[in-house]
Amino acid sequence: MNRVYNFSAxxxxxPEAVLRKAAAEIMDFNGSGMSVMExxxxxxxxxxxxxxxxxxxxxxxxxxxxxxxxxxQGGASSQFAMVPLNLMTKNGKADYIVTGQFSGKAFKEAKKxxxxxxxxxxxxxxxxxxxxQSELDLDPEADYVHICLNNTIYGSKWNYIxxxxxxxxxxxxSSCILSEPFDVTKxxxxxxxxxxxxxxxxxxxxxxxxxxxGDPQACTPTMFxxxxxxxxxxxxxxxxxxxxYMLGLVCEYLExxxxxxxxxxxxxxxxxxxxxxxxxxxxxxxxxRPDCRSIMNATFVTGNTELDDRFxxxxxxxxxxxxKGHRSVGGMRASIYNAMPVxxxxxxxxxxxxxxxxxx
Ligand SMILES: *Cc1c(COP(=O)(O)O)cnc(C)c1O
Numbered sequence: 001m002n003r004v005y006n007f008s009a010x011x012x013x014x015p016e017a018v019l020r021k022a023a024a025e026i027m028d029f030n031g032s033g034m035s036v037m038e039x040x041x042x043x044x045x046x047x048x049x050x051x052x053x054x055x056x057x058x059x060x061x062x063x064x065x066x067x068x069x070x071x072x073q074g075g076a077s078s079q080f081a082m083v084p085l086n087l088m089t090k091n092g093k094a095d096y097i098v099t100g101q102f103s104g105k106a107f108k109e110a111k112k113x114x115x116x117x118x119x120x121x122x123x124x125x126x127x128x129x130x131x132x133q134s135e136l137d138l139d140p141e142a143d144y145v146h147i148c149l150n151n152t153i154y155g156s157k158w159n160y161i162x163x164x165x166x167x168x169x170x171x172x173x174s175s176c177i178l179s180e181p182f183d184v185t186k187x188x189x190x191x192x193x194x195x196x197x198x199x200x201x202x203x204x205x206x207x208x209x210x211x212x213x214g215d216p217q218a219c220t221p222t223m224f225x226x227x228x229x230x231x232x233x234x235x236x237x238x239x240x241x242x243x244x245y246m247l248g249l250v251c252e253y254l255e256x257x258x259x260x261x262x263x264x265x266x267x268x269x270x271x272x273x274x275x276x277x278x279x280x281x282x283x284x285x286x287x288x289r290p291d292c293r294s295i296m297n298a299t300f301v302t303g304n305t306e307l308d309d310r311f312x313x314x315x316x317x318x319x320x321x322x323x324k325g326h327r328s329v330g331g332m333r334a335s336i337y338n339a340m341p342v343x344x345x346x347x348x349x350x351x352x353x354x355x356x357x358x359x360x
């Protein structure tokens with residue numbers, strides 16, 4: 001068996017210990033004589049799985065009792081519609097801050113459902129920074145403010161949580177959930193697709209403050225109604241059973257290694273090593289303002305697209321796969337999520353040094 005260092009932005013690496021546990025349980029989960037993939041979601045055995053997954057996630061993220069956790073489908077992209085359908089119902093307007101491609105998509109989608117306003121943007125500098133609090137133009141009458149906390153494609157992140165006063169803050173945490181501690185009480189809604197830091201693609205986690213549930217727009221499809229999903233404990237229809245089980249294993253693994261604080265220290269170390277090297281390199285550079293750099297997705301370029309292509313090709317052949325930047329921005333991107341070991345980043349840096357030497 002030959003495992004590679006997988007720098008994919010998503011679906012991405014899972015911890016090896018989790019894959020081994022899943023493999024060991026694949027023919028016979030806990031004496032049931034079947035895999036979780038084959039199990040009815042209306043069984044005691046699956047109830048125990050979904051309940052313990054939620055319990056572990058609540059503990060890891062310190063989710064207070066006045067928040068509901070939902071396990072949905074449709075990816076983070078479905079939340080781009082589900083959020084306005086359920087929340088843009090009091091004054092019929094919302095503020096969006098666009099700091100990259102996914103927040104831009106969320107902004108565009110929300111326009112279908114109400115009066116959506118751009119309350120801040122970093123497009124003027126090609127999304128290489130996050131606007132400061134003083135640069136935000138927030139409407140106190142908005143039903144919510146939407147942000148994307150970590151910009152997966154541009155490799156930037158919010159280094160502060162904006163103060164939105166009494167207006168609920170809604171945040172897309174797809175590419176940074178569980179990477180470092182976040183104060184859940186600062187948010188009205190947190191959502192995240194699983195395939196970056198949590199589980200295989202297929203489950204979308206929504207963490208929503210209870211007072212924000214239950215007043216959707218009349219046209220809201222049942223499957224997009226937070227209230228219906230909460231009432232049915234995420235089992236209005238068949239939930240993504242296998243992914244929920246895998247998320248439980250990932251949470252268990254994080255708990256074992258010391259929780260979110262412990263993984264955050266490792267993540268910051270990995271990111272610092274990589275950015276330190278890039279900043280000292282005469283070949284590679286990173287365009288993001290240093291105080292806004294993502295610790296999950298590090299982008300870099302050589303400044304020469306042919307050389308970028310050669311780098312990606314040679315890196316792939318050497319076992320550093322999926323390091324090509326997003327098709328919309330080019331260059332390179334190393335996604336170094338929770339499951340990427342420190343060693344993977346060290347080896348990548350060695351490879352980059354060697355490449356630099358050979359391409360002077
Ligand atoms: C990957 C990603 C998405 C899209 O997620 P899907 O599950 O594919 O819909 C949205 N937002 C962010 C920040 C992402 O990283």
